[in-house]
Amino acid sequence: MEGRPLDDAALVERARKGDVNAYEALVQQYQELAFRVAYQVTGDAPDAEDAAQEAFVNAYYALGRFRPGAPFRPWLCRIVVNEARNRRMSAHRRVVLAERAITAQASGEAAPSPEAAAEADAFRSTLVATLWQLREEDRLILAYRLFFDLSEAEMAQALKCPKGTVKSRLSRALARLREALPADLRLPSTAGERDG
Amino acid sequence: MADPRRMLDIALERALRSLAPHYPYPSTPDLASRVRGRITAQPIAAPRRVGLWRDPRRLALVAAVLLVLLGAAAVANPTTRDAIAHFFHVRGVIVNRVPSPLPSASPITSLDLGRRTTMEQAQSSVTFPIAVPSALGAPDGVYVDSGIPGGEVALAYKPRPGIPLVRQTGLGLLFSEFRGDLIPDFITKEVGPGTTVEETSVNGDPAWWIAGEPHTIIAQVAGQDGPHTLRLATNTLVWEHGGVTYRIESGLSKADAVRIAAGLP
Numbered sequence: 001m002e003g004r005p006l007d008d009a010a011l012v013e014r015a016r017k018g019d020v021n022a023y024e025a026l027v028q029q030y031q032e033l034a035f036r037v038a039y040q041v042t043g044d045a046p047d048a049e050d051a052a053q054e055a056f057v058n059a060y061y062a063l064g065r066f067r068p069g070a071p072f073r074p075w076l077c078r079i080v081v082n083e084a085r086n087r088r089m090s091a092h093r094r095v096v097l098a099e100r101a102i103t104a105q106a107s108g109e110a111a112p113s114p115e116a117a118a119e120a121d122a123f124r125s126t127l128v129a130t131l132w133q134l135r136e137e138d139r140l141i142l143a144y145r146l147f148f149d150l151s152e153a154e155m156a157q158a159l160k161c162p163k164g165t166v167k168s169r170l171s172r173a174l175a176r177l178r179e180a181l182p183a184d185l186r187l188p189s190t191a192g193e194r195d196g
Numbered sequence: 197m198a199d200p201r202r203m204l205d206i207a208l209e210r211a212l213r214s215l216a217p218h219y220p221y222p223s224t225p226d227l228a229s230r231v232r233g234r235i236t237a238q239p240i241a242a243p244r245r246v247g248l249w250r251d252p253r254r255l256a257l258v259a260a261v262l263l264v265l266l267g268a269a270a271v272a273n274p275t276t277r278d279a280i281a282h283f284f285h286v287r288g289v290i291v292n293r294v295p296s297p298l299p300s301a302s303p304i305t306s307l308d309l310g311r312r313t314t315m316e317q318a319q320s321s322v323t324f325p326i327a328v329p330s331a332l333g334a335p336d337g338v339y340v341d342s343g344i345p346g347g348e349v350a351l352a353y354k355p356r357p358g359i360p361l362v363r364q365t366g367l368g369l370l371f372s373e374f375r376g377d378l379i380p381d382f383i384t385k386e387v388g389p390g391t392t393v394e395e396t397s398v399n400g401d402p403a404w405w406i407a408g409e410p411h412t413i414i415a416q417v418a419g420q421d422g423p424h425t426l427r428l429a430t431n432t433l434v435w436e437h438g439g440v441t442y443r444i445e446s447g448l449s450k451a452d453a454v455r456i457a458a459g460l461p
Binding site for chain 2: 160
């Protein structure tokens with residue numbers, strides 16, 4: 001079975017009928033996504049783990065309400081985010097985390113690495129730290145699109161918003177990220193030129 | 197000439213994409229076996245729950261499943277754990293026993309039912325079929341709030357013979373519906389010593405009857421700023437059917453409220 005996963009719809013259909021193996025396969029397939037989406041909300045690994053696990057259990061019992069043939073991924077994301085929000089850390093802890101990321105950036109700069117690599121590392125650290133300063137909604141929409149590669153249709157389902165507003169929400173989030181970045185931050189020379 | 201800000205956004209988008217494989221995530225835990233353990237212990241509950249109350253073993257099974265579903269809320273707010281242990285079977289509502297039902301710090305908000313609209317438009321703004329209590333006839337006002345997951349609809353009925361005025365709402369009866377399955381912690385009810393909370397059922401679905409002294413109702417969507425609603429509420433029947441949580445707030449008796457609820461299509 002490994003390396004040849006059944007497609008989601010078939011697994012969901014079997015899980016709906018109580019096939020625990022099928023559901024376990026779905027969990028295996030999506031646990032990384034679920035955990036990482038939860039982490040984007042909680043910023044804390046134990047909370048994210050808890051939220052992802054709870055979300056999978058909830059999703060299993062909610063399969064009866066899952067529309068057959070609908071994509072599983074955005075539906076799961078929504079449940080994960082709900083769970084994660086219940087465990088979201090305080091604003092204070094988020095600030096601490098952002099500071100930690102900035103400290104990591106500083107130590108990264110001190111590490112003996114070739115100049116370009118150090119520049120890229122520093123840039124990434126700044127991006128990560130700045131993402132944590134954004135509102136959760138903005139961070140999540142950027143992560144859905146750019147980290148987790150959800151399609152616009154999937155994002156609309158995951159965010160429970162009309163498909164037509166996904167693009168504008170995304171570009172507003174991107175604009176807010178840009179405004180939150182340090183004014184003197186330079187994009188690394190490669191980032192702007194490579195094709196995405 | 198392209199907008200230079202737009203150019204920067206494109207560059208930023210690419211930078212984010214290239215960050216993806218380097219993002220400092222903690223390592224993903226193995227959830228599959230733990231999830232398997234939990235769902236094997238509690239098979240999917242049968243869809244029909246009629247007769248639940250007459251069969252303690254089945255009740256215990258469904259209760260355990262629902263307790264799992266509400267685990268999140270309990271973790272989020274440990275003080276509600278006791279209340280949830282007793283009243284865990286309606287998603288969307290958490291009941292909290294408090295020494296005084298009056299909110300101490302936060303100001304009380306107005307009724308704020310959302311946007312006044314027509315039944316047709318309300319239906320197109322929410323993700324569940326709107327139920328209208330046939331016993332009450334057409335509502336005097338239809339309100340919709342699409343700011344919460346799945347949307348919320350409130351049907352307002354003016355006082356009339358048989359439906360007394362409720363001071364807290366200025367209405368005779370308020371009927372509201374929202375997706376309790378999507379927002380299991382949407383409403384928190386803080387009930388003081390003068391309020392009774394009683395388990396009951398509506399067409400076999402678990403329900404609560406909250407009556408006596410007015411209680412505080414706080415509606416809030418996690419992640420959104422400030423509570424949606426924070427006010428005093430009076431006698432309320434609340435129940436869930438098919439993922440939708442329904443609420444009747446009125447000056448009616450429990451029997452009358454349950455009769456109206458049971459007549460829903």
